[in-house]
Amino acid sequence: MTEQLIITVNAGSSSLKFGVVRLSDMEEIGRAEVESIGTLRGPSAKGRGAHLEEIGQPPEGLADHAGLTAWALDRIAAVVHNLGEVAAVGHRVVHGGARFDAPVVVDDAVIAALEGFVALAPNHQPHNLSGIAATRKLWPDLPQVACFDTAFHRSQPRIAQTMPIPRELTDEGVLRYGFHGLSYAHIAHVLPDHAGPRADGRVIVAHLGHGASLCGMLARRSVATTMGFTALDGLMMGKRSGAIDPGVVLHLIRDRGMTAAEVDRLLNARSGLLGVSGVSDDMRVLETSSDPKAEEAMALFAYRAGREAGSVAVAIGGLDVLVFTAGIGRYSAGMRARIAAHLGFLGVTLDPAANAAHGPVISAAASPVLVLALDTDEEAVIARETARLIFG
Template sequence: MNIFVVNSGSSSIKYQLFKMPSDQPICSGLVERIGLQGAAITHKVYRQGEETRLERQLDLPDHEAGLQEVARLLSDPEIGVIRDPAEIDAVGHRVVHGGESFAATTIISQAVKDKIRELFALAPLHNPSNYLGIEVAERIFGRAKQVAVFDTAFHQSMPEQAYRYAIPNALYTEQGIRAYGFHGTSHKYVAEQAAAYLQKPEAKLITIHLGNGSSMTAVEGGKSLDTSMGFGPNSGLIMGTRSGDIDPSIIFHLINQLGQDPKEVSGLLNKKSGMQGLTGYSDMRDITNALEGGSPEAELAYSLYAYRIKKYIGAYTAVLNGLDALVFTAGVGENDALIRQRVCRQLEYLGIEFDEEKNQQRSKGIREINTPASRVKILVIPTNEELEIARQCFALLE
């Protein structure tokens, strides 16, 4: 079964094509910096153990332009891996917010699309991109089954004390206002990888997904017990353009004292805050360059970013009543050694002892960056949301 996986982020599209049940992709790629200067595609094709790599810089104003370019590469006469889009049996889509309507992988119908649209307001940076990916894929891969895998599904195991808010009960029972959590596909995948690596199915883990969007999850026995994102994906950690946790009084101040309307406040907190608000940049690589150039704004931003993560480590260690491993994943978590260093320093009281030399090394698989004496493992595990999505699609359709 040929399953093409589309993972549309706020400024990126990751994709992989699998011939299931094999876990090895036929091709994969990344479209990044969509809508920003220097948008680029990295496309890889795998044949007989050999990798062919193509890199291009393009003007990609939006996600539709990016996905159209990906479709062209899939059937390119020279490097294509399919002759015709009709060869794709299923397209698996990452969808960020499923509300209380979707707790499992779902074949996409018009009713499902309508519900995803209804949830735009809860995930304004992602659900519109996810929806657009579905619409474009339906046109390009007309024969394929379109399947949605929801980020919120993994966190359905959270206990009520973790997902409820201290607001009038009717707002939950009638409006569904509760914490849903996100990045569930990534947290599930790396938690399973970590438990297998530790040879401990009931492992107590804190999974730390750091990308343009970021979140942390307390996991025990493969189940989510708590997570930093809530009703929408703006709570918790500091992110590329999102504020993360703030005092709700700030929202009232922006509206009542500064005269902003709710739409302006939403745009401010979702698209103009986080690292963008602190430094003028949303991409961590740009902020790193600014830091190396002596920028005090970049220095402060790094400190705030790491400090927020440390606070959640302390909170989730308490929730779990112990800890077997910290797991860093996603673009920043896997590649930014400085962030990992700033997070992991001075956590010895929790049994977390960090090895600077190991932290600077790179590898494609799971690696430890803790000292041999550390009671808690510090793991860097590359996430593979696309493989997890393909597995869930295959399980649904086979």
């Protein structure tokens, strides 16, 4: 009997990640990634398992998400054909709006609805849709599933989703949606293995990567998160400002003559670590820089994370477990230590040696709060939900 495979597609703002999952045991047998999309360095590809190390490098001149997604899927199809039959494809989709609170099978009506959310996630939604389009072109009859970053947060109480604006706007869907839900869903799924009964207590998960946010959980369900109507809100990020005074936007448009598009680019692509440091949006580069502006950028990143963590702790009534995940959260011991230093009042104390070794347990033995550094795996969530919807 031919082995059935699920392909997962996870399009980020500067990367594409693909997984090859065996349906019979839900084991990921291969993974491929295209990195540095839209950077001066230019895109490069790598793979492991399922013959994906043979994926090769993108053709010269191919630099956009849509073209790279189509190229990567075509190469994946070519190298995995002897391992089994591709039976379904699952996609990460950043914004599901108020309409989608769970994964769905993709059809024309779903695509039309998702296109309506492009303005709410301009750095991600078009890339997610291009992945769906490329899959349709390569495998026209293959079932596809959209898994939403916003869906995990639909469990929040209404007060956490509501902004202090005229009610008619709220009723029209101008809400705090939250993002990184697939990452948070994975951490919620594996947390009992690391935290035991405390997994169902008061938990803050810090997803710190090029995009960054926090999620406060009770009983492993989202209660509060730092991103809002769009993925621009909340923490300082690689190139995104995070939360700022809305009056700044008015000032830039009204007093400095900037267009809405120019302000959009400033806040989404020229701010954050890049804007403050003037050096890089990459934490690894900043940590090796001697430029004092790089130090200021890292200090501000930690300060903002600490302040927001305090706010989230209020929403969940305290703190039992703190989890660091994603690229910075999982691998930057220095940034974890900086953020933890702001949270001593909540009972967070790190073990320096365990933190330097990247855990998974990085809290001191006497720390009232359990602190973990865990891998996230959005692709595992996508694969699991795709199998559930398509194969039951």
